[in-house]
Amino acid sequence: MRQHQKQYHRAARLFGSLLLVAAAGVSAVGAAPAHHGSAPQATTPLGQVVPAPASVEAGGPAYAITSNTRIRVEDHSRDARQVAAYLAGVLRPSTGYRLPITDKHGHDGIRLELSRGAKDLGAEGYRLRSDRGSVTITAHSPAGLFHGVQTLRQQLPAAVEASSRQPGPWLVAGGTIEDSPKYGYRGAMLDVSRHFFGVDKVKRYIDQLALYKINKLHLHLSDDQGWRIAIDSWPRLAEYGGSTQVGGGQGGYYTKAQYLEIVQYAASRYLEVVPEIDMPGHTNAALASYPDLNCDGVAPPLYTGTSVGFSSLCVGKDVTYDFVDDVVRELAALTPGKYLHIGGDEAHSTSHEDYVTFMDKVQPIVAKYGKTVIGWHQLTGATPSKGAIAQYWGLDGTSAAEKAQVAAAAQNGTGLVLSPADRVYLDMKYNKDTPLGLAWAGYVEVQRSYDWNPGSYIPGAPGSSVQGVEAPLWSETLSTSSQVEYMAFPRLPGVAELGWSPPATHDWDTYKVRLAAQGPRWDALGVNYYKSAQVPWPAD
Template identity: 55%
Template structure:
């Protein structure tokens, strides 16, 4: 295997290794394209990532041409065929050149540079060198535009620091979407100023009576900025018309009978529903989605739509007509779970598949599909019967299960052209801490990263598991509480 390629996840599109190496000298610099503030910001990101372990100063300076001993970042004269997130990386014995048509591609390439350096570079204290990269030419671009992960902060709440850590880890593996499941029966996690009790009261608890919490609008906007700096889009979800007990408990007027139910801390689903017979419901939906749209720089709002067992078919159709119009009136694109395909969908609405549903019918009508099959990508599923937390209703999901499927040919009637991409959800009914979340996410999340980014041709389990083994020391350096999956030959000393 080429020395350039043998540790990078997700696997690059193409690589030509030359069998030599470049070593960062003591006076190494990061050279950035002049008069390009966004490129300079990416250079500072790389320098900040490398300084703690290397102990090098790594100043970021402007320059138009490659210089010896530098890592040069530029969008000048890059091949436009690489697209919005693609890049080309040239590592020579005298220095490194990273070129991309767009800054997003430079940022993705920076993660490859990090992964080509020794694993100890991810430590936060000075480690012994030398700091070398294998030489060669690497061209890379993503297979799918949507490479997502979903974090359920409604069943258990995760504070801003945890979400930022997750964003950092997602960026390292070239994800570009973080879907935040902000509301459910057990908790409402986003401040809505026109309906303040949603967060203040509806956000006060969690599953099994665990402490609640919510993001202020300022905190949410800060998360969106932090994500954007990592070229990740936040997709917020307000789950409706079911999964709404926290809202119904907060405001009696949202209930058909005008009486608020008690807050809920169990794990059942499908018992709650918004009242489609009240004009107040539609004002509520417009207010909530309007405030959230104004806070969200990305183009998407996720409206849930799943497991609406207590909503009549007629009311569900009413809900879908109204909610799609509301989202579009606020300038956003609708995303919903697979059940939304049972209703007429407006142009542009995206369908997120998770179980047997009408996704192929939606694809046939021109709607893009996000693939999150529960038996492959639901990372709250146990690895095996001995996993200390998680669920198993969709079966056990090993690392190989998460890797060994093809999104472009997974659903009959849904060809690759209809697939926007893949997303790995983490539901948190049984996961109250982020350390436990990391255990369930890693290393399976790396398999999903590979599916979303890497070309389908040439993918094999044995080749992937070999590369994955090299990431044990990286994950340890990053401080990740990952599962030492027995099917991976991890190094004896991590």
Template identity: 60%
Template structure:
């Protein structure tokens, strides 16, 4: 622990310029001793950006951010652009120590936010960043694009203190529309405030979706007015026998709004027809024999099932999903569908038919784990693939076939993007049923050419799930997520041609001081030349 603190302190001093060249060389020698590789030329600020932009060109002197710097939004650009400017100012004030007022009027020195619906090469989420001695201009077609531009600007400034944004131009747009992370609050309960912290961490790397696994055998985490015991009783347990907990509807709405302000769409998941012991324990009428099981605090899967032959079951899912849809402004509701080992195949297919109809009736698009491909995916339903290298070829083929019929795919291969898999056999916490996943493995694959028969055009995007059977604290959460979450961010955003481990590892190393400055606990992978 003392070594970790020393390294963090050294990184901060280097970033602040307190230590000189000799200390930098010492730090570099320490990295080499840990396996960081030979000395290389320092990366320029544009070269350090993560995720890598589509196009970046350094040119001439840049803009010095100082006490007189203001953030400018165009008059008439609307309240949302003003809000983006206020949020950017808030994000920059702490590291720079500057007041950075937000003012109306696009003319004049400063950081200028500009909407141009005809901007070329940026799409709906991309942007153009131009840095000159008189200021930095952020241009996008949408406020979301301006927000992403602001996150790039944050990386072009020092970790601490005022600095100069290097001169040049960036034109950027994402490769995939869906760039997601998932957190499981059912196995171990986490508060909305902790999830908000994760939202901020995701958004600064242009991750635009947060999938929240709200229910499982071990706990039900969202209040439902029509079925109150789900949260009151079913929420009162978790893995290991802890007290559990649940979110009120007001807390959930607050999280949705907080994420939306950072252009992160919330995708809630109510898992069914399996992974439902918390619901069955709360309401015996959902079981086939009318007997409620005890609450469950273990980690086994596949033993529970809703009673698919009861009409009351479908009243239950209609009321639950109806309330959830009303709370959720986003496009998707995730209905799980994996590991339903206690539900016969024919029953599973008929149940998922009806569950998908319920989602559509409430105006949302279905997302389900890829096991839905063995049943009858509804038109446009999204399949989330969580297989791995050892997944049978026939299962992979079913996913590709469904994609060919019009069902987009989110890729979450467990041996690449499951953040709860150990980095190596010595990692604590974590699991290893899909194998260990070092940082290099999490990065070194191409989503556009991953599944046989699945063209890139059928890939909606990528998502990195974090299951919490072994994760009960913020420190463990962040340690398992970082830095592999940054692999996800780059795979989802950056052009395929820029994916290269050698250059990525150096850019990842440059993020270390930024993570330290935000007090993010992360794994210092031995094959990354940390600064």
């Protein structure tokens, strides 16, 4: 898989000062001439995408998408045909071409192949071959085809993302990419509790995540400020507990049908939804909704501030576990994915003894309903269940004792997802002048968010324990899609690369050039992003 790394790095370093011009090959491959006498365009050098592919062998003539191009799906697979329809939906508005989808055999066009023999590509890998006559994406699974399509998108000019017809030409550099992810867990978290984000806003974020091969969407569905998912057996959780948000306002919640709409939309982009119900702390919205969940039987008022650590479910009451059982049962039934996140962080109002008792009782409930536990890394202060994953959000300056506790759990079989707050919390300010976000973990510029190694980040934790990375986005200061995008971009693609690409490709000097090339793509997509001075953005 990595035999062409030398070629990859050579091309990557050249890209900072030189584009491989394909003008000489344009007429040879039958490309439609540029409209209105515009100058010939350069192709994007093969593999100059984000995340970086595992293996790139560049060379040969470019392929041109023209009015005669067909998208071929030759195995009669419904999943492959859906990926083809997705690709056509991306390409048709900007090219103006019909791009019919056909299952007729042919060696030309854009070919999507599901191959039983391509087991070496794994569950999410793909092979992309481009030459004079065709672009062929081969994968062992539909997810691999979909990821290959994202690479194809980035090999085309940024104008391909536009919603209206653009002049082209639409060239794909020649050669072969063979690619599969380093980690199986590549996540992004959206906090819909501090501020509520409706279905359409979540879908928009899903589409942005999919472009960078993110495969997990972690939804933070409950916190002190709001409960965001309807639970039939405890209706006031959403109706009352979801009625506000940080700073006041009406809040909101997802009906079960709306949550399923998000789950299904994410699945169509090959993302798995990981729902989180944070407990035993971060529970004021639930405590305000049902007095019996409080040890004294008195419901606190709804909360619209941003402090943490003051709330706790009553560990000694049987009704607490009836509540947890009902919530987990209903949420698990709505969630086809493997994981259910139970939070567990900042439970400062829960004694250590009660915390351990609570986790000992709650983890088996999650297992009873067929899900695997994920918890914030404080879970390692209790006894993580077999197969559980701890999500580490500590800082470089987190105490050695706390890191050792996490490492010991990892040595005993607990998996780790890395989300260090001073590296990949997307709500951290870029610098002191950033108008949004917080700074309790420090300022996190683009290079800092990219320039670290998940596999060796926690001393003593086996590299094999690291399941992947996740970029959380907390919403204390964010309430619109534009604000979400400003904090996520350009940092999110770097986290995606840390999760997907082999460590040998992680190099800031080459990455920042590939990242800069994403700017025009985001412009075409209408994505609001921070133009960091660390990134050599193209001149306007």
